[in-house]
Amino acid sequence: MTIRIAITPGEPAGIGPDLVIKLAQKSWPVQLVAVVDKTILEKRAKELGETINLIPFDEKEDAIVAPAGSLFYLQIEKGEEVTPGKLNEANGQYVLETLRVASQKNMDGTFAAVVTGPVHKGIINQAGISFSGHTEFFAQQSNTQDVVMMLATEGLRVALVTTHIPLAYVSRAITHDRLTKVINILNHDLQTKFGIAQPKILVCGLNPHAGEGGHLGREEIETIEPALDALNNQGMSLIGPLPADTLFQSKYLDNADAVLAMYHDQGLPVLKYKGFGNSVNITLGLPFVRTSVDHGTALDLAATGQIEVGSFDLAIREAIKLASKKAMN
């Protein structure tokens, strides 16, 4: 059976439409369906000097693969005309609607996965909608209490305890309960989605030098160590809390399956330094498969043709892999 995957191009003034147009130039072994206002893709294709044949998606028909240069689309009306590189809050609601529809149609089984292009969190908030990221939005849409953001590149996986919150809130968000839930999801998904029987997870401390025995912060002693001890006693292989500044070296990473960072900019700069443009963002713990790019809207490059498509390509390939595995179980 042919798998169907939803694609949301994200912020229309950014490079999301360009990515979709470029990747539709090749053939895929699944039915890709862009959840989009088709006029955005038509206009951007013209600006890029590319051609794309857009086919209306009918969910009642059997899933079929589109030939190279063609792409199925599910129409969502945009707010206003799009100028490449220029954010317009009048399209904030449109962007969210593409995500809402993709989420709902993953929940009802129409699609086997969703691959998201980059959105601009700021402009959605400026449109009056509180939004911190796809990860949190899809969790809310699917009524999932706890999900985990994990980015992966060749040789490194980094998952996060906290995601899109101000640094000032991080310490109080790292609780025994949150750590336990995140680690359970990470451990479970490494086993079931990535086939690792006994995942080895390196866990970062929060403070410099993992708190230096309590002299540079006490979260390690009071919260992180007790949570890791309890989970290790249940049979997990968690190592830490380790100083985050020295754990990203092959001595530790070669024997590990993932690193768990306490906050966004503790783990992701390392991951992106190693593999920016060749990494994928995977949401663990959701009831459906969701992957995404490792980069943002790159407003400066919209409609220039100067973009790298590696991360989006990888995000689609990873979604196909994960959705195929899920379909077989």
Ligand SMILES: NC(=O)c1ccc[n+]([C@@H]2O[C@H](COP(=O)([O-])OP(=O)(O)OC[C@H]3O[C@@H](n4cnc5c(N)ncnc54)[C@H](O)[C@@H]3O)[C@@H](O)[C@H]2O)c1
């Ligand atoms: N998956 C997502 O939705 C996602 C991910 C990261 C950032 N963002 C959002 O994107 C917006 C802009 O963020 P930013 O400026 O920090 O990061 P960015 O990734 O948009 O840009 C950082 C730099 O990388 C370059 N770049 C990014 N993607 C590229 C590509 N595919 N090919 C070539 N060059 C590329 C840009 O030109 C820029 O110089 C923010 O609103 C942020 O929240 C969204």
Ligand SMILES: N[C@H](C(=O)O)[C@H](O)COP(=O)(O)O
């Ligand atoms: N934290 C992600 C990154 O730095 O690549 C990015 O902001 C996207 O997050 P969502 O998938 O939750 O939108």
